[in-house]
Amino acid sequence: MSWFLLLLQTSFRNIFSSFLNLVIGLIILVGTFFFVVGGSLVDSIDKGMSRSIIGSVAGNCQVYEASSQDSPAVFESWQIPDLDPIPDFSKIKGPLMSDPNVSAVVPEGINTAIVVYGNTIDQVLEKLRKAVSPGTRQPKAVVDSLKAHVRQMVSVIQTDMGKVNQIAASGSFDPQAGEDLKKASSNEFWGSFDSDPFNHLEFLENKIAYLIPDSDQIFLSYVGTDLDAYQRAFDRMEIVDGQMVPPGHRGMLLSKYDYEEMFKLKSAHRLDQIHEALTEKNKKIAKDPDLQDLVKQNKLQTREIVLQLDPLSSQKAVSILQGTLNSKETDLSKLLSAFFDTDDSNFESRYKVFYDQLASLVELYRLKPGEMLTIKAYTKSGSVDAVNVKIYGTFQFKGLEKSGLAGSESLMDLMSFRDLYGYVTPDKIAETKALEKTAGVSFVSRDQAEADLFGGSSDVEQSQQKAINDKAEMGGGAKVKRVDLTQRVYTQDEIEKGVAMGAAILLKDPSQLKATMKRLQAICDKDNLGLKVIDWQKAAGNLGQFVLALKIILYFATFIIFVVALVIINNAVVMATLQRVREIGTMRAIGAPKSFVLGMVLTETVVLGLVFGALGSALGSGFVMLLNHSGIPAANEFLYFFFSGPRLYPGLSLGSLIGAFIVVLIVTCVSALYPATMATKVSPIEAMASDE
Amino acid sequence: MPKNTEGQDIVSIQNVIKEYHLDKVVVPALRGVSLSVEAGDFLSIVGPSGSGKTTLLNLIGCVDVATSGTVLIDGHDTKSLNDRQLTDLRLNTLGFIFQSFNLVPVLSVFQNVEFPLLLQRKFTKEERAKRVDELLEKVGLDKHTQHRPSELSGGQRQRVAIARALVTRPKIVLADEPTANLDSVTGENIIDLMKEMNRVEKTTFIFSTHDAKVMSHANSVIRLADGKITDGKGAKAGAH
Ligand SMILES: Nc1ncnc2c1ncn2[C@@H]1O[C@H](COP(=O)(O)OP(=O)(O)O)[C@@H](O)[C@H]1O
Numbered sequence: 053m054s055w056f057l058l059l060l061q062t063s064f065r066n067i068f069s070s071f072l073n074l075v076i077g078l079i080i081l082v083g084t085f086f087f088v089v090g091g092s093l094v095d096s097i098d099k100g101m102s103r104s105i106i107g108s109v110a111g112n113c114q115v116y117e118a119s120s121q122d123s124p125a126v127f128e129s130w131q132i133p134d135l136d137p138i139p140d141f142s143k144i145k146g147p148l149m150s151d152p153n154v155s156a157v158v159p160e161g162i163n164t165a166i167v168v169y170g171n172t173i174d175q176v177l178e179k180l181r182k183a184v185s186p187g188t189r190q191p192k193a194v195v196d197s198l199k200a201h202v203r204q205m206v207s208v209i210q211t212d213m214g215k216v217n218q219i220a221a222s223g224s225f226d227p228q229a230g231e232d233l234k235k236a237s238s239n240e241f242w243g244s245f246d247s248d249p250f251n252h253l254e255f256l257e258n259k260i261a262y263l264i265p266d267s268d269q270i271f272l273s274y275v276g277t278d279l280d281a282y283q284r285a286f287d288r289m290e291i292v293d294g295q296m297v298p299p300g301h302r303g304m305l306l307s308k309y310d311y312e313e314m315f316k317l318k319s320a321h322r323l324d325q326i327h328e329a330l331t332e333k334n335k336k337i338a339k340d341p342d343l344q345d346l347v348k349q350n351k352l353q354t355r356e357i358v359l360q361l362d363p364l365s366s367q368k369a370v371s372i373l374q375g376t377l378n379s380k381e382t383d384l385s386k387l388l389s390a391f392f393d394t395d396d397s398n399f400e401s402r403y404k405v406f407y408d409q410l411a412s413l414v415e416l417y418r419l420k421p422g423e424m425l426t427i428k429a430y431t432k433s434g435s436v437d438a439v440n441v442k443i444y445g446t447f448q449f450k451g452l453e454k455s456g457l458a459g460s461e462s463l464m465d466l467m468s469f470r471d472l473y474g475y476v477t478p479d480k481i482a483e484t485k486a487l488e489k490t491a492g493v494s495f496v497s498r499d500q501a502e503a504d505l506f507g508g509s510s511d512v513e514q515s516q517q518k519a520i521n522d523k524a525e526m527g528g529g530a531k532v533k534r535v536d537l538t539q540r541v542y543t544q545d546e547i548e549k550g551v552a553m554g555a556a557i558l559l560k561d562p563s564q565l566k567a568t569m570k571r572l573q574a575i576c577d578k579d580n581l582g583l584k585v586i587d588w589q590k591a592a593g594n595l596g597q598f599v600l601a602l603k604i605i606l607y608f609a610t611f612i613i614f615v616v617a618l619v620i621i622n623n624a625v626v627m628a629t630l631q632r633v634r635e636i637g638t639m640r641a642i643g644a645p646k647s648f649v650l651g652m653v654l655t656e657t658v659v660l661g662l663v664f665g666a667l668g669s670a671l672g673s674g675f676v677m678l679l680n681h682s683g684i685p686a687a688n689e690f691l692y693f694f695f696s697g698p699r700l701y702p703g704l705s706l707g708s709l710i711g712a713f714i715v716v717l718i719v720t721c722v723s724a725l726y727p728a729t730m731a732t733k734v735s736p737i738e739a740m741a742s743d744e
Numbered sequence: 745m746p747k748n749t750e751g752q753d754i755v756s757i758q759n760v761i762k763e764y765h766l767d768k769v770v771v772p773a774l775r776g777v778s779l780s781v782e783a784g785d786f787l788s789i790v791g792p793s794g795s796g797k798t799t800l801l802n803l804i805g806c807v808d809v810a811t812s813g814t815v816l817i818d819g820h821d822t823k824s825l826n827d828r829q830l831t832d833l834r835l836n837t838l839g840f841i842f843q844s845f846n847l848v849p850v851l852s853v854f855q856n857v858e859f860p861l862l863l864q865r866k867f868t869k870e871e872r873a874k875r876v877d878e879l880l881e882k883v884g885l886d887k888h889t890q891h892r893p894s895e896l897s898g899g900q901r902q903r904v905a906i907a908r909a910l911v912t913r914p915k916i917v918l919a920d921e922p923t924a925n926l927d928s929v930t931g932e933n934i935i936d937l938m939k940e941m942n943r944v945e946k947t948t949f950i951f952s953t954h955d956a957k958v959m960s961h962a963n964s965v966i967r968l969a970d971g972k973i974t975d976g977k978g979a980k981a982g983a984h
Pocket residue numbers: 764765766771772773791792793794795796797798799800
């Protein structure tokens with residue numbers, strides 16, 4: 053014992069005795085510093101990400117039909133996994149809820165929809181048709197304003213086409229289209245409008261509207277779920293615009309992120325992006341090519357605004373812009389281009405003018421809470437089905453507002469989801485029967501669906517749009533049915549007794565995940581539910597593997613660092629041992645056995661390693677504390693998700709401290725092994741050598 | 745010359761030849777040396793540089809083995825012992841004083857002297873402290889127990905080394921040119937100290953030197969030249 057104490061004492065005294073020891077110590081110090089900091093960061097990201105994943109869609113674990121070809125991948129909306137349906141959710145909920153650690157079982161299914169919404173001109177023509185129709189007639193002033201808006205749009209498209217015509221070879225345009233445009237812009241046409249509005253409207257709808265296409269096709273990813281259960285289970289979810297879908301109703305909540313990305317006026321959304329970059333990320337337009345690109349797009353793409361404005365609004369806009377720009381220009385398009393040509397000095401004032409003065413003239417969002425959206429989605433059989441769903445509002449997850457990943461999925465009620473997924477619900481059977489009776493056609497043929505989907509040109513899109521409208525409005529009976537559906541209130545029983553693609557399970561104590569999953573799988577097997585239980589990490593698909601990948605990179609980097617350290621330390625200890633041949637020889641001569649010399653070199657290196665390792669760990673811990681205090685800002689949208697918020701506040705992880713300790717122990721032991729055995733071979737004769 | 749009363753040979757060397765092999769050249773360091781040392785002797789080995797003094801002391805000190813011939817230390821034939829047994833012999837029967845003192849630089853004076861006792865593992869802390877303090881007092885360093893070797897003069901360092909060599913109460917103490925790195929006055933003091941220890945502790949001392957003044961303190965003298973004993977009792981023994 054006293055022997056070992058002497059070794060320790062000698063080791064401590066030897067630490068600062070040689071320059072080589074300092075080199076070894078420094079390597080270990082730096083190594084442990086990075087190990088502790090890196091390990092803590094990765095652990096914190098792990099925690100942040102699991103919070104993001106668990107708290108938004110995945111839950112702590114998920115169940116799905118065991119016979120499925122794929123497993124759920126809740127964040128991979130671009131590649132919907134091939135899952136077999138769970139035929140009756142109500143049958144699995146009870147058994148799963150029986151586990152004491154389960155707090156909620158939420159039915160879920162993910163699908164991607166195609167959303168097409170109409171041209172601005174379609175919308176204006178629709179308003180005009182209503183304004184002149186007997187039941188919904190509007191005062192003359194409103195009709196005139198709408199007429200003027202249509203005329204303005206026609207003239208915009210005429211100028212556009214004229215420009216293109218100058219460039220393109222003559223004859224490349226359908227001459228009939230030119231004739232139609234000329235007619236639609238003529239005074240005679242508008243003079244005779246009031247005498248026969250419906251014929252005029254028909255001409256505009258059939259011949260003109262398709263020439264002014266600004267319709268968009270959007271891919272919308274959504275989770276079909278029991279919305280009330282979902283809101284209770286995922287408590288980070290909050291409604292931003294509009295309202296929650298009333299209990300038992302059909303309806304959708306759009307993700308706020310998607311809503312801004314896809315449904316906001318593009319120019320406004322670009323202004324928002326620039327504004328955020330300038331105010332929150334300290335970027336400069338002058339220095340950032342991405343921002344310059346946004347400015348350029350805003351300069352070029354003014355038509356979305358121009359088309360929206362009726363002549364009166366246009367006039368207002370022109371005077372606002374002339375005032376702001378101090379310009380005599382009268383062309384709205386040119387004024388807008390000049391207005392959007394911003395730099396770092398004038399951006400904020402323009403941004404303010406846009407929202408304070410111009411925004412009230414235009415529709416900032418193409419879709420507003422309370423409106424219907426036609427959603428087309430692939431059914432299980434591969435065909436396309438369409439459903440009209442009311443958009444009740446938008447939602448986001450607290451702390452993940454800026455994350456596109458967290459906001460990548462909108463929410464839909466389970467009934468509409470089942471309709472779109474192609475599963476025959478009682479409602480659907482009744483509806484189809486009614487349709488067949490009145491119209492004598494099947495609901496939607498597959499050929500039609502594919503033509504709709506893969507047709508490219510704008511007029512095909514037009515017909516596609518029409519097909520949906522036709523279908524929705526086909527026959528009085530069917531229409532009534534549709535209205536009924538949006539108003540209908542479903543009981544909890546009706547919601548739960550039916551198909552689900554899977555279910556998210558939330559736990560009271562998340563740290564018991566593994567044990568709970570085991571119990572749940574046992575319940576599923578015992579009751580023959582045919583389900584498979586997977587944890588959130590697996591359910592998140594590749595995203596869930598990200599942290600694992602990060603850890604592997606960290607461990608691999610550490611491994612490399614320590615292999616290099618091992619080699620260097622080994623060499624340094626060899627050199628240090630060679631410098632001490634006389635000392636070791638003396639010890640051997642006066643009676644120290646080989647085992648003592650072996651122990652001495654090992655102990656010295658390990659003690660050296662532990663002292664500097666402790667120093668490195670302490671510095672690393674200090675650094676992590678510092679980061680914990682200040683936070684690491686999420687530089688981009690992805691980090692936002694990984695950090696589960698705008699900043700990561702890394703916590704010191706005990707695991708990485710223990711890990712550093714073990715690694716230092718191993719590295720020093722291994723690297724000292726060779727020099728230590730070498731030292732045992734030092735002959736006691738070395739002690740006798742004289743100084744020369 | 746006065747003989748040890750017991751008259752027993754503590755060291756007995758018969759026809760020892762030691763050759764060093766440098767590449768293909770064979771360097772003969774000892775060429776047939778026979779020698780007996782009685783317990784309690786204060787023996788000086790003298791001879792010019794390169795005559796084989798160190799080689800002979802290494803063989804007696806069990807840090808090297810002879811090419812041929814026998815070396816008996818306290819009755820043990822060193823050729824028949826393994827490294828562990830040789831180490832034990834060095835630890836328990838022998839003590840060493842080196843030309844360059846060879847103290848452990850990071851240990852204090854006290855710890856340097858205590859070191860062999862720790863290796864022996866048979867004394868309690870108190871017993872060790874008692875022995876070390878006694879010896880340090882005898883060598884006149886009781887005021888310097890907590891100093892580091894680097895804080896001491898050469899003579900003081902060699903006193904520490906003497907204390908270290910004696911702390912295990914060995915039968916034989918070997919000293920290879922213990923005064924070579926000291927000035928003549930200090931060197932003489934060191935030899936006086938060794939002699940005093942020899943008298944009080946009855947420890948056998950074998951030391952080499954090429955200094956005639958130092959040699960004059962010895963009870964018996966062996967002269968080496970060219971790897972052979974030319975004078976002294978070894979020579980007589982060899983002449984038998
Ligand atoms: N390790 C060695 N290798 C080769 N030759 C040696 C070695 N040690 C000593 N010698 C040679 O052996 C002879 C005796 O040396 P040594 O015992 O050191 O003499 P001394 O101590 O009297 O000066 C010398 O010729 C010396 O060169």
